[in-house]
Amino acid sequence: MEVLLARENGFCFGVKKAVELTEAATETGRSVHNLGQVVHNPKISERLAARGVKVISDPSEAKDGIIVIRAHGIPPETRAKIEAQGMECIDATCSLVLRAQRFTKQLADEGYTVIILGTREHPEVVGLLGFAPNAKVVETKEEWDRLPKMKRAGVVSQSTQPPWAFTALVAHVAEISQELKVFNTVCPVTVKRQHAATELSERTDTIIVVGGKNSANTRELVNLARMQGRTAYHIESAAELEPAWLAGKERVGLIGGCSTPMETLLEVKERAEALS
Ligand code: SF4
Structure with a gap:
């Protein structure tokens, strides 16, 4: 056969960077905390745990050492928490996720109703929602068919959504909105x-x-x-x-x-x- x-x-560049930055942090001899599993892979989690990396779900769980932000990114209020604690922070947010966060914020600041194609509980979407708390998150056709008519709609996507779904969502929102702004943030x-x-x-x-x-x-x-x-x-x-x-x-x-x-x-x- x-x-x-x-x-x-193999790894994409965002995951490679997040893993390398976490491993480099362990070389300092200080305690290292990943805010959430650094990447969604059990083998990598085991490898990092063997180097002493702890996974935390909130910055308050880390009392000293370094916090590493994972490739999926975090909401601005979580970043503010880390800063308020005065902890050293290594930001391993993927550059493509940072780009999606920037566009999400821009749409919200400009007064568009933000629509995010993605899974509501996924950490990347949780991060995006931090920039547009009133955004509507949809993942399936049934969900976007229930969207109301809108004056000004802005669409972005969780990076890992399929491009065909993004195209279909944009076509639908074009029909139910008077003005539409789209940022294609599919990775x-x-x-x-x-x-x-x-x-x-x-x-x-x-x-x-x-x-x-x-x-x-x-x-x-x-x-x-x-x-x-x-x-x-x-x-x-x-x-x-x-x-x-x-x-x-x-x-x-x-x-x-x-x-x-x-x-x-x-x-x-x-x-x-x-x-x-
Ligand atoms: S956005 Fe793309 S390149 Fe960046 S971490 Fe996610 S899958 Fe990898």
């Missing part, structure tokens, strides 16, 4: 990853997607493969691979989310080849 690795794999790295998943789907009917169960961009790859009529399995590590998934297959596709380390993918590849 052949295991086809997707053309795009081009995740779009490339989705294209790579589509390429795999053209070559095989079974795709193994590796990444954190809470990783939005990983889940999007699974959805995409299923929407294309393929069988997709979502696993976090090689140990979860089931021999039955591979039985009788000539080839299977393998792709990881933007927070899945290359070494985890290679472990899955090795185990899949051994099982076949």
